[in-house]
Amino acid sequence: MSQARIMDGTALARRIVEETAEKAADLTARTGTAPCLATVLVGEDPASVTYVRMKQNRCRKAGIESRHVALPAGTTTGELVGTLRELSADPGVHGILLQHPMGPHIDERAAFEAITPEKDVDGVTFASFATMSFGLPGFVSCTPGGIMRLLDEYGVDPAGRRAVVVGRSAILGKPAGMLLLARDATVTYCHSRTADLSAAVREADIVVAAVGRARLIRGQDIKPGAVVVDAGYNAGNVGDVDFDSAVERASLITPVPGGVGPMTIATLLEQTVDAAARQLGV
Numbered sequence: 297m298s299q300a301r302i303m304d305g306t307a308l309a310r311r312i313v314e315e316t317a318e319k320a321a322d323l324t325a326r327t328g329t330a331p332c333l334a335t336v337l338v339g340e341d342p343a344s345v346t347y348v349r350m351k352q353n354r355c356r357k358a359g360i361e362s363r364h365v366a367l368p369a370g371t372t373t374g375e376l377v378g379t380l381r382e383l384s385a386d387p388g389v390h391g392i393l394l395q396h397p398m399g400p401h402i403d404e405r406a407a408f409e410a411i412t413p414e415k416d417v418d419g420v421t422f423a424s425f426a427t428m429s430f431g432l433p434g435f436v437s438c439t440p441g442g443i444m445r446l447l448d449e450y451g452v453d454p455a456g457r458r459a460v461v462v463g464r465s466a467i468l469g470k471p472a473g474m475l476l477l478a479r480d481a482t483v484t485y486c487h488s489r490t491a492d493l494s495a496a497v498r499e500a501d502i503v504v505a506a507v508g509r510a511r512l513i514r515g516q517d518i519k520p521g522a523v524v525v526d527a528g529y530n531a532g533n534v535g536d537v538d539f540d541s542a543v544e545r546a547s548l549i550t551p552v553p554g555g556v557g558p559m560t561i562a563t564l565l566e567q568t569v570d571a572a573a574r575q576l577g578v
């Protein structure tokens with residue numbers, strides 16, 4: 297059996313960021329205002345600090361301003377909601393990113409819903425979930441949106457195919473399944489209470505692993521020729537898929553690093569410039 301072709305998220309993300317930088321420059325020249333992304337981080341979780349820094353760096357390279365709000369770990373839901381409402385009302389901010397996770401004492405849903413949908417460039421509000429699910433214009437959740445772009449780039453049409461999404465988080469698994477459903481895939485969600493995960497995954501033409509458990513999905517569970525998307529972020533840059541065994545069975549596979557991760561940030565930047573264009577009336 298031949299090895300799977302690699303879906304190169306780094307290369308596609310680079311192209312998207314280059315195009316986004318051109319759009320940002322054009323918007324700035326026409327309006328005198330550069331697109332601006334507000335990044336909000338509660339606490340100092342090292343991985344979250346790294347991701348926010350990566351987002352700020354890419355913004356800078358793409359001609360997008362970033363404004364960072366660092367809040368102490370003990371910030372209450374009420375204080376966080378207040379900050380997000382202020383950013384939502386600030387005409388100098390076009391997009392808002394609230395880095396996830398935020399700590400167990402925070403009501404995440406209340407915080408996400410404090411972001412006005414016009415600035416929800418990370419696609420985390422109920423309003424974005426609804427437009428995403430119905431295939432209507434709006435902002436998509438960044439990792440799932442990036443996954444769909446990768447599938448398109450590599451000629452994978454989800455219509456009529458069996459897709460198994462492993463994981464049901466609000467920003468990853470659930471929206472990934474809804475985007476696949478909106479493109480006419482037959483979608484099954486698997487999670488911690490799924491009785492026989494291996495059996496479910498073996499049925500899949502498209503597997504999206506988004507559960508956050510290192511190397512949970514192994515090659516023996518992959519149907520020969522399936523498309524495998526690894527959206528797992530685990531310590532040490534390890535995905536949810538055991539790449540070495542899965543690459544022997546899949547037809548297409550995303551690596552970790554270099555697959556879905558860079559696409560997440562590219563989607564965020566692209567949506568920030570789109571949000572700015574709409575708010576600036578261009």
Ligand SMILES: Nc1nc2c(c(=O)[nH]1)N[C@@H](CN(C=O)c1ccc(C(=O)N[C@@H](CCC(=O)O)C(=O)O)cc1)CN2
Binds near residue numbers: 418554
């Ligand atoms: N509000 C959000 N929180 C989180 C999201 C999100 O989309 N919105 N996703 C993840 C983490 N994440 C972005 O926040 C993220 C993770 C990984 C990468 C990435 O590009 N990884 C690289 C490797 C990085 C390295 O070398 O250290 C890769 O996969 O190639 C980007 C974004 C949870 N929280």
